[in-house]
Amino acid sequence: MFHMLIDGRLTEAPHHLPVIDPSNESVIAQVSDADAETIDSAVKAAVTAFEAWRTTDIEERRQLLQHLAKALQENADELATLLVSEQGRPLPLAHFEVDLARRYLEFFADQSLDVEIIADDSNSRVELHRKPLGVVAAISPWNAPLYLSLSKIAPALLAGNSVVLKPPPTSPLSVLRFGELVANLVPRGLLNIVSGGNAAGAALVEHPQVAKVSFTGSTATGKLIMRSAADTLKRLTLELGGNDAAIVLPNVDPKAVAPALFGAAFFNSGQVCAIIKRLYVHDAIYDALCEEMAALANAAAVGNDAHCQFGPIQNKAQLDKVLGYLDDARQHGRIIAGGHRLERPGYFVALTVVRDIDDGTPLVDEEPFGPILPIIRYTDIDDVIKRANRSELGLGASVWSKDLNAAQAIAARIDSGTVWINQHCALDPSIPFPTRKQSGIGVESGHEGLLEYTAPQVININKVAAI
Numbered sequence: 492m493f494h495m496l497i498d499g500r501l502t503e504a505p506h507h508l509p510v511i512d513p514s515n516e517s518v519i520a521q522v523s524d525a526d527a528e529t530i531d532s533a534v535k536a537a538v539t540a541f542e543a544w545r546t547t548d549i550e551e552r553r554q555l556l557q558h559l560a561k562a563l564q565e566n567a568d569e570l571a572t573l574l575v576s577e578q579g580r581p582l583p584l585a586h587f588e589v590d591l592a593r594r595y596l597e598f599f600a601d602q603s604l605d606v607e608i609i610a611d612d613s614n615s616r617v618e619l620h621r622k623p624l625g626v627v628a629a630i631s632p633w634n635a636p637l638y639l640s641l642s643k644i645a646p647a648l649l650a651g652n653s654v655v656l657k658p659p660p661t662s663p664l665s666v667l668r669f670g671e672l673v674a675n676l677v678p679r680g681l682l683n684i685v686s687g688g689n690a691a692g693a694a695l696v697e698h699p700q701v702a703k704v705s706f707t708g709s710t711a712t713g714k715l716i717m718r719s720a721a722d723t724l725k726r727l728t729l730e731l732g733g734n735d736a737a738i739v740l741p742n743v744d745p746k747a748v749a750p751a752l753f754g755a756a757f758f759n760s761g762q763v764c765a766i767i768k769r770l771y772v773h774d775a776i777y778d779a780l781c782e783e784m785a786a787l788a789n790a791a792a793v794g795n796d797a798h799c800q801f802g803p804i805q806n807k808a809q810l811d812k813v814l815g816y817l818d819d820a821r822q823h824g825r826i827i828a829g830g831h832r833l834e835r836p837g838y839f840v841a842l843t844v845v846r847d848i849d850d851g852t853p854l855v856d857e858e859p860f861g862p863i864l865p866i867i868r869y870t871d872i873d874d875v876i877k878r879a880n881r882s883e884l885g886l887g888a889s890v891w892s893k894d895l896n897a898a899q900a901i902a903a904r905i906d907s908g909t910v911w912i913n914q915h916c917a918l919d920p921s922i923p924f925p926t927r928k929q930s931g932i933g934v935e936s937g938h939e940g941l942l943e944y945t946a947p948q949v950i951n952i953n954k955v956a957a958i
């Protein structure tokens with residue numbers, strides 16, 4: 492049994508949700524499905540804990556993050572194994588996630604929130620302070636639950652806030668276990684972890700004593716959260732969907748560039764917000780690159796044996812969406828690798844490459860969030876930049892070119908939070924990860940990400956007032 496962490500106690504709610512291993516469709520655990528009353532008790536505990544934590548010195552907060560990082564490291568094998576069973580993904584990929592989560596804790600443990608002096612002369616002194624906001628509601632999605640939860644907890648706690656975290660309903664186990672492992676390290680009520688479905692998330696977001704919502708998930712849910720946050724004007728960081736374009740210039744060698752493009756399109760079986768989801772390739776190398784990508788997809792090992800690099804779709808609802816996109820691919824393009832669900836238990840889909848498909852089709856215009864890559868032909872650079880920018884989403888993009896100056900000139904014209912050059916999805920705790928358009932609001936990661944968990948406060952002193 493996996494417990495929630497509320498007010499320093501490991502606890503359960505009256506109702507439960509099954510958790511399914513997507514590699515064999517078996518129920519592997521039951522977790523609490525928190526109701527509004529349980530959410531309320533977690534928020535109230537966080538409100539109380541905040542009053543003490545907001546006055547702590549930053550050194551004490553840093554130490555807590557270091558203790559959490561150590562706990563993560565010491566229990567990395569267990570947590571990675573849990574990630575494998577709730578995600579179905581290969582073990583090395585699970586270890587990669589645990590390690591990334593630890594690096595977030597360590598990065599933020601090194602950050603400072605120094606007072607900025609805006610002006611200081613004989614008449615006045617103006618200081619800019621960074622204050623905590625209060626209770627942060629952190630809500631994470633199923634594709635990388637541990638890392639996307641800890642990347643919120645770390646900056647929130649360092650800035651002096653308390654937290655109520657809700658992991659995703661279909662892969663909550665690693666996060667709940669982390670809560671059990673650190674329950675005795677964290678001051679009572681400072682970090683609360685509540686499991687549950689979408690209604691639990693909604694109850695958390697609507698709670699009037701929550702000051703900020705840090706959400707990673709779909710654009711549709713992000714919009715609901717923005718609406719419900721309006722009543723009490725909660726602060727928001729929304730990291731939402733992506734439909735990243737990659738533009739490949741004709742000066743690259745198709746054989747040389749293909750492995751990197753392939754890795755950046757199919758990582759975690761395509762279930763990553765900022766990977767390549769639309770691959771625009773110049774006509775001059777289109778056929779050759781399509782061939783290389785298809786060969787790599789056909790050679791990839793999909794499954795859950797030790798040698799496999801690609802796991803299943805994480806849940807049945809997402810599998811059904813992905814199968815819908817496969818139908819679309821058959822209708823509007825030519826499938827040159829994959830194109831089917833694997834005939835075995837589990838939600839496995841063969842890595843799929845689709846050529847001769849164009850903008851204006853669901854597979855290109857929407858976010859499939861699965862192992863299907865459309866490759867789109869272009870001839871004119873101005874036109875392809877326009878097509879890349881046509882999306883309502885603007886999370887990431889990339890340009891692939893031997894000529895770095897040409898690539899940088901193109902990058903400057905793309906409307907996305909990040910543009911990578913000759914790589915994609917190169918994320919790091921120290922690098923801000925901003926959003927544009929309907930991919931969200933605000934920034935996660937880096938020092939800029941930390942500032943999102945603070946309220947600026949100006950102290951403006953008149954040194955010569957006659958009073």
Ligand code: NAD
Pocket residue numbers: 630631632633634639657658659660687688689690691692693694696707708709710711712713715716729730731732733763764765858860886930931
């Ligand atoms: P989702 O929006 O369905 O769910 C995300 C979380 O929100 C879950 O914990 C869910 O229970 C909760 N939730 C659902 N309805 C809610 C509501 N009304 N109020 C509050 N919480 C609610 O997303 P998902 O399907 O779990 O994740 C996939 C999506 O996440 C994709 O679109 C992907 O691009 C996006 N994503 C974005 C990033 C990023 O950094 N931008 C990273 C990973 C995933």
